[in-house]
Amino acid sequence: MKTISCDFLIVGGGLFGSYAALYLAGKGYGVVLLEKEARLFTKASLVNQARLHSGYHYPRSIATALMSNDYKQRFAEEHKDFILFELEKYYAIDRYGSYTDSAQFERFCEYLSLHCEPVPRHPLFCFERLEALYRTTEPSFDPALISAYYRRRLADEKRIQLFTGAWPLRVEADAPVWKVLVQHGDEQLLLQAGGVLNATYSASNAVNHIFGVSPIPLMHEISEIALLYAPGLDKIGLTVMDGPFGSIMPFGKSGLHSLSSVAYTHHRVSYEAKPRFSCQQQQTHCLPERPDDCNACSAQPASNYEKMALQMKRYFKHSGSWQHYFSLFTIKSKLQANFIDDGRPTEILSLRENPSFYCIFAGKINSIYEIEKVL
Numbered sequence: 001m002k003t004i005s006c007d008f009l010i011v012g013g014g015l016f017g018s019y020a021a022l023y024l025a026g027k028g029y030g031v032v033l034l035e036k037e038a039r040l041f042t043k044a045s046l047v048n049q050a051r052l053h054s055g056y057h058y059p060r061s062i063a064t065a066l067m068s069n070d071y072k073q074r075f076a077e078e079h080k081d082f083i084l085f086e087l088e089k090y091y092a093i094d095r096y097g098s099y100t101d102s103a104q105f106e107r108f109c110e111y112l113s114l115h116c117e118p119v120p121r122h123p124l125f126c127f128e129r130l131e132a133l134y135r136t137t138e139p140s141f142d143p144a145l146i147s148a149y150y151r152r153r154l155a156d157e158k159r160i161q162l163f164t165g166a167w168p169l170r171v172e173a174d175a176p177v178w179k180v181l182v183q184h185g186d187e188q189l190l191l192q193a194g195g196v197l198n199a200t201y202s203a204s205n206a207v208n209h210i211f212g213v214s215p216i217p218l219m220h221e222i223s224e225i226a227l228l229y230a231p232g233l234d235k236i237g238l239t240v241m242d243g244p245f246g247s248i249m250p251f252g253k254s255g256l257h258s259l260s261s262v263a264y265t266h267h268r269v270s271y272e273a274k275p276r277f278s279c280q281q282q283q284t285h286c287l288p289e290r291p292d293d294c295n296a297c298s299a300q301p302a303s304n305y306e307k308m309a310l311q312m313k314r315y316f317k318h319s320g321s322w323q324h325y326f327s328l329f330t331i332k333s334k335l336q337a338n339f340i341d342d343g344r345p346t347e348i349l350s351l352r353e354n355p356s357f358y359c360i361f362a363g364k365i366n367s368i369y370e371i372e373k374v375l
């Protein structure tokens, strides 16, 4: 059996695993990166709302709102070619059933020094449904361009060995190293690594389990991001706060808009540590231990596009003919502790030493730099 030694093994080839691999290679370490799917970036790092958060979205979690701003500027500078900056972004408060109101939202923005300009009239929006409307600046990153950029960088970095279609099967801690048996396609290989970083997001607990460390309390939702052509909206985005409302906003530089809704984006929920859904009974290879890519799955839920569009069109005077192109699906995972406040912190846990094991659970794209504090 082939044996490979490295300083760090990173499990999970989304943005966080890819960034960590490049960061460690840049420090001179030899890195092995394992990705279960045939390609990098097929899950949360591709299927998301593409909002480069400024914090507006989190009036119930000051900590998350602050964290959004921590790294926003650096992320924007280092990924500027993949970000749509010239976006006219609106946040609105629904007149009925919102968890917040205009006075509270303005106080929240003032507290965090977030620019928010009240808009008393606007030809596009329907004020019968809106208590208040605010113009802000909040760009949208392009997940497809970002994934292409990281694929190129990883391919150019000689200190990183990338294995796709690969995952850890069994491990043994033999201080100071981990010995990891890896399934790679039809073959197996043995890795010896000084440290391990688990960057598998929805599969965090499955990988923690293999390495004999504690689970983190997560819940999971099969989520849909609908991509549509919205003539008339061009570079305009609207998010309605705060509760069972929704968002329509440009999806990076794609020319499409993403549509999502708190009520209809999330199709199925699992409160177990590992994501277990009824559709896995039809797709027996998609295990809670190693969930597959929902976009390649025939058991994916039927789209809720029509419901989401109907809900969001209420806020526009003339929404015109929105055209649904396709929807992307993935598992969204959250810390159970954020069920009430809707916060999305990024946590990096050091769960074992000699040999070391870290688990990163990411709440937002621009928090990739948290990795540098720990590794």
Ligand SMILES: Cc1cc2nc3c(=O)[nH]c(=O)nc-3n(C[C@H](O)[C@H](O)[C@H](O)COP(=O)(O)OP(=O)(O)OC[C@H]3O[C@@H](n4cnc5c(N)ncnc54)[C@H](O)[C@@H]3O)c2cc1C
Pocket: 011, 012, 013, 014, 015, 016, 017, 034, 035, 036, 037, 040, 041, 042, 043, 044, 045, 046, 047, 048, 049, 050, 051, 052, 053, 166, 167, 168, 199, 200, 201, 202, 203, 207, 223, 224, 225, 289, 290, 291, 330, 331, 332, 333, 360, 361, 362, 363, 364, 365, 366
């Ligand atoms: C619907 C949705 C909307 C979102 N909206 C936003 C937003 O607007 N702005 C924002 O900043 N953030 C947003 N997020 C959050 C953000 O997308 C995530 O925090 C981030 O993408 C997580 O990146 P990651 O690399 O940790 O996970 P992923 O991109 O999911 O990568 C994990 C990788 O691990 C692989 N893997 C799993 N198990 C194994 C295994 N056993 N062995 C090997 N590989 C394995 C997976 O195949 C996957 O490629 C959103 C997330 C979702 C789901």
